[in-house]
Amino acid sequence: xxxxxxxxxxxxxxxxxxxxxxxxxxxxxxxxxxxxxxxxxxxxxxxxxxxxxxxxxxxxxxxxxxxxxxxxxxxxxxxxxxxxxxxxxxxxxxxxxxxxxxxxxxxxxxxxxxxxxxxxxxxxxxxxxxxxxxxxxxxxxxxxxxxxxxxxxxxxxxxxxxxxxxxxxxxxxxxxxxxxxxxxxxxxxxxxxxxxxxxxxxxxxxxxxxxxxxxxxxxxxxxxxxxxxxxxxxxxxxxxxxxxxxxxxxxxxxxxxxxxxxxxxxxxxxxxxxxxxxxxxxxxxxxxxxxxxxxxxxxxxxxxxxxxxxxxxxxxxxxxxxxxxxxxxxxxxxxxxxxxxxxxxxxxxxxxxxxxxxxxxxxxxxxxxxxxxxxxxxxxxxxx
Numbered sequence: 001x002x003x004x005x006x007x008x009x010x011x012x013x014x015x016x017x018x019x020x021x022x023x024x025x026x027x028x029x030x031x032x033x034x035x036x037x038x039x040x041x042x043x044x045x046x047x048x049x050x051x052x053x054x055x056x057x058x059x060x061x062x063x064x065x066x067x068x069x070x071x072x073x074x075x076x077x078x079x080x081x082x083x084x085x086x087x088x089x090x091x092x093x094x095x096x097x098x099x100x101x102x103x104x105x106x107x108x109x110x111x112x113x114x115x116x117x118x119x120x121x122x123x124x125x126x127x128x129x130x131x132x133x134x135x136x137x138x139x140x141x142x143x144x145x146x147x148x149x150x151x152x153x154x155x156x157x158x159x160x161x162x163x164x165x166x167x168x169x170x171x172x173x174x175x176x177x178x179x180x181x182x183x184x185x186x187x188x189x190x191x192x193x194x195x196x197x198x199x200x201x202x203x204x205x206x207x208x209x210x211x212x213x214x215x216x217x218x219x220x221x222x223x224x225x226x227x228x229x230x231x232x233x234x235x236x237x238x239x240x241x242x243x244x245x246x247x248x249x250x251x252x253x254x255x256x257x258x259x260x261x262x263x264x265x266x267x268x269x270x271x272x273x274x275x276x277x278x279x280x281x282x283x284x285x286x287x288x289x290x291x292x293x294x295x296x297x298x299x300x301x302x303x304x305x306x307x308x309x310x311x312x313x314x315x316x317x318x319x320x321x322x323x324x325x326x327x328x329x330x331x332x333x334x335x336x337x338x339x340x341x342x343x344x345x346x347x348x349x350x351x352x353x354x355x356x357x358x359x360x361x362x363x364x365x366x367x368x369x370x371x372x373x374x375x376x377x378x379x380x381x382x383x384x
């Protein structure tokens with residue numbers, strides 16, 4: 001059966017705009033106090049547990065979750081507004097980001113009551129951080145080919161294997177790992193399960209991976225017979241593939257998939273001024289049109305998530321187009337920004353551009369490569 005794209009228009013209600021003003025005032029006060037310096041190359045590269053705790057105290061982590069778990073029971077659209085403002089301001093959100101965006105929602109949907117009571121309140125307070133254990137060495141983007149094994153032992157599971165490109169593992173407290181709990185048969189997606197793994201467990205080691213920008217946000221996590229209690233199995237054994245694919249709708253559709261280089265675009269607008277030359281004006285107009293379209297698409301996905309839908313196809317398209325947009329911005333800046341040869345050492349545009357160029361190669365890797373995303377889209381449209 002073939003699917004079709006659905007991007008219904010979404011209008012933000014007045015409550016969202018009032019919330020936007022509140023968030024902006026908070027961020028201006030934070031920046032004025034010297035808590036962080038805006039950046040422009042990668043939303044996930046700035047890590048501040050202190051900022052995350054202050055954000056949690058305002059009720060802006062776990063916003064849509066039930067109050068009994070520390071959440072705010074607010075709408076996905078309200079959460080969208082907060083996310084947008086954090087990204088545009090260049091706030092240091094990396095510490096809590098994964099837990100708020102997808103680990104918590106996964107536990108709400110598939111986790112046990114014990115897991116929710118134990119983990120979700122700490123996430124909402126900005127005190128418990130998660131990382132994602134999906135990719136593996138030698139597996140590329142073929143998630144179904146993972147080889148990390150979890151075998152049943154007394155009281156739980158024993159995990160052996162490795163995960164690769166794991167963002168912020170060295171700073172996180174827990175990982176939700178996709179593991180193989182039964183041999184693959186004709187259906188390669190069978191026999192997969194998800195476990196919540198304590199990253200301080202004996203037998204677990206974390207090896208930082210330095211990227212082009214000189215950062216070590218990516219890590220390899222190695223499991224050498226790591227014991228995981230049976231209470232930390234998420235959902236049912238063998239249901240990992242269904243669970244992990246539902247999780248990806250949260251990972252792929254948010255504004256972080258097209259706003260990673262937004263501060264560079266803002267600085268370009270400042271540099272061009274009120275009367276840019278025609279070539280630069282045309283380039284800027286194209287970028288603005290692409291940005292507005294992506295925002296409308298992403299907002300529509302947020303509306304579908306609010307309604308309880310699982311818009312995997314639409315989320316994949318948002319990420320694919322969004323990553324192309326993020327990479328296009330530094331290329332356009334290099335071509336049309338005036339006065340670049342005369343830029344001084346403290347030039348904001350040059351600093352943001354250098355950061356964006358170094359981080360851009362990772363944009364199309366995290367959350368699924370473009371080839372994987374386009375395969376998902378093609379299958380959904382009945383083209384393969």
